[in-house]
Amino acid sequence: MNLPVIKIENIKKSFAGNDILSGISLEIYSGEILGIVGASGSGKTTFLNTIIGFLKPDTGTIYFKNKNIFEMSESSQFRPVTEDIDEVKRTFGFAAQHPSVYLNLTVFENLDYFGALYNLTKEARLTNINTLLDLVELDAARDVLAKNLSGGMLRRLDIACSLIHDPEVLILDEPTSDLDPILAKHIWGLLQKINKRGTTVIVASHHFTEIEEICSRIGILSQGKIEYVGTLNELTSMLTKGLQIRIETYPGNYEKILKALKDPLIIEKENRGSEFVIHTSKPEKVLPKILKVITEMDENLMDVSISKLNLKDVFSKLNKKKK
Numbered sequence: 001m002n003l004p005v006i007k008i009e010n011i012k013k014s015f016a017g018n019d020i021l022s023g024i025s026l027e028i029y030s031g032e033i034l035g036i037v038g039a040s041g042s043g044k045t046t047f048l049n050t051i052i053g054f055l056k057p058d059t060g061t062i063y064f065k066n067k068n069i070f071e072m073s074e075s076s077q078f079r080p081v082t083e084d085i086d087e088v089k090r091t092f093g094f095a096a097q098h099p100s101v102y103l104n105l106t107v108f109e110n111l112d113y114f115g116a117l118y119n120l121t122k123e124a125r126l127t128n129i130n131t132l133l134d135l136v137e138l139d140a141a142r143d144v145l146a147k148n149l150s151g152g153m154l155r156r157l158d159i160a161c162s163l164i165h166d167p168e169v170l171i172l173d174e175p176t177s178d179l180d181p182i183l184a185k186h187i188w189g190l191l192q193k194i195n196k197r198g199t200t201v202i203v204a205s206h207h208f209t210e211i212e213e214i215c216s217r218i219g220i221l222s223q224g225k226i227e228y229v230g231t232l233n234e235l236t237s238m239l240t241k242g243l244q245i246r247i248e249t250y251p252g253n254y255e256k257i258l259k260a261l262k263d264p265l266i267i268e269k270e271n272r273g274s275e276f277v278i279h280t281s282k283p284e285k286v287l288p289k290i291l292k293v294i295t296e297m298d299e300n301l302m303d304v305s306i307s308k309l310n311l312k313d314v315f316s317k318l319n320k321k322k323k
Helices: 044-051 085-091 107-117 122-135 151-162 181-196 208-214 232-237 254-260 283-296 311-322
Strands: 004-015 018-029 033-037 059-065 078-080 092-095 169-173 200-204 217-222 225-230 243-250 266-271 276-280 300-307
Touching: 004 044, 018 044, 018 059, 018 200, 018 225, 033 044, 033 181, 033 208, 044 169, 044 200, 059 085, 085 092, 092 151, 107 122, 107 151, 122 151, 122 181, 151 169, 151 181, 181 200, 181 208, 208 311, 217 232, 217 311, 225 232, 232 311, 243 283, 254 266, 254 276, 254 283, 276 283, 283 300
Parallel strands: 033 200, 033 217, 092 169, 169 200
Antiparallel strands: 004 018, 004 059, 059 078, 217 225, 243 276, 243 300, 266 276
């Protein structure tokens, strides 16, 4: 496993007496894509802004690894983000939920301006700009005013601006908000390309399908804490070791069906209103019994599927588990 690049130790943050972050401890590893998921208002934006040093936690500390201190010991290479702002700016790139580029500047001018803010030389800026325009596929639009870009192109420009200084870590808050599914898929693909270049990526989103597809690990933020973090398979194993059978019938007397289903191979039964779900490690043995019960109860089978739990299922079940 790669070494940590960020260490978060018991951070807490409140606003107007309301606890937003309630004691989060987490290590983020070099080279990974870490996804942070949570319901609206769960504190995702506050968490990201605290990691990068925009907000100071009330208690706790966030440490980042200063890659330039090779002569020091491993432990002393970590510094609090609040005590070395200049190095934090060099280490991190940040793309907020809404693009922060200048609409009356061209694509090239935006990148050049942000490069100048990081005190890059003219030569370094030009080199990085050309590399980034190719990476985000905006080379043909380098002289187009930002206000004339499509939503997806504007988002790609914003991400490119956050990468102009070649940061070790890229942090993104809802990078595909307000984008249609096709444009959103393009952005998620871009994040994978950025990660393959060696950049550690931290992304907060409520798009479960995309998060589970691209992220190395996933952290679930709920009630101010990240108590569950791991790969999708690790998170799934916390809930069930089996697969789920989803079944929809008509007229759908699911409570009656579930009551009649008694089998030691059934781990869990759920009535979801529009369907019922059976969790089992032996779907090939359980499914025929389910179909037999359905037939005996004069139910019409409308749909059936067997699958692993997805991130949406995991998120829902873990949140229910906490209540």
